[in-house]
Amino acid sequence: MTLPEIDFTRIQNIILSAVTDIGLKIIAALLIWFIGRALIQFTIKLVRAWMEKRVLDPTLENYVVAAIAVTLNILLIIGILGNFGLQTTSFAALFATLGITIGAAWAGLLANLAAGIFLIVLRPFKVGDFVIAGGINGNITQIGLFSTTITTSDNVATLVGNNKIFGDTIQNFSSNSYRRLNLRVQLTSGVDYQAAIALLREKVAAIPGVLSNPAVVIDIGDLNLVGPVLVVRPCCSAFDYTPVHFATNKVILETLETAGFAPKMTGQNLLINQ
Secondary structure (H helix, E strand, O other), rough: OOOOOOOHHHHHHHHHHHHHHHHHHHHHHHHHHHHHHHHHHHHHHHHHHHHHHHOOHHHHHHHHHHHHHHHHHHHHHHHHHHHOOOOHHHHHHHHHHHHHHHHHHHHHHHHHHHHHHHHHHHHOOOOOOOEOOOOEEEEEEOOOOOOOEEEEOOOEEEEHHHHHOOOOOOOEOOOOOOOEEEEEOOOOOOOOOOHHHHHHHHHHOOOOOOOOOOOOOOOEEEOOOOOOEEEEEEEEEEHHHHHHHHHHHHHHHHHHHHOOOOOOOHHHHEEEOO
């Protein structure tokens, strides 16, 4: 029995044709990837420039740019896979199915995404606001798709899941036009409290950053065995709160000690329950 002759030339041509076809597809995929990425970056720059020109909120700007970038990158990947002969419609269906499966497994991640959308729509805060959210207090530096970055007063960037923020109490100290300090000051029994109130009102009102409207409120808030306890309530802008708070404590201490209205043990119990 005679074995058929093997046509090595034909096999070589088939292999060469297949390798050439695959090589061309890989080269085309790389070209599509680099050109597509360049176009995506160009598009994002155009969108960001357009929003900056319209002076839109930075929170909304970052959110829109992130959504566009994710969508365009997904389309780019689908296009590259289509270049290799995969049916994009089938891939889209597969991607949707995988999305549902992953969504069921990562319910928390999707919850953070949904909460992020609500945070953008309802806008309880914006970038730059000082808040207490998700148990963290600090300035909002970024609102992302899944988490929000809060920079605390000791300059620590803290990422909090959007779902935790949206499901918890949010205090925004920057939303109103001013904030009010609420300090309590101990006086010595038998002092002229009316003179102390008048003197403090004058000195506190002169502190840089303290607003004249609403006016400074100083009155007797409580009585104890040492003497009357004054409440000192100046108002200032949200951005001036910390320096005004420190300056008010200093002015109260210096003013009462100089006038002789403070108790003898002044370093410990002059300013109480702040």
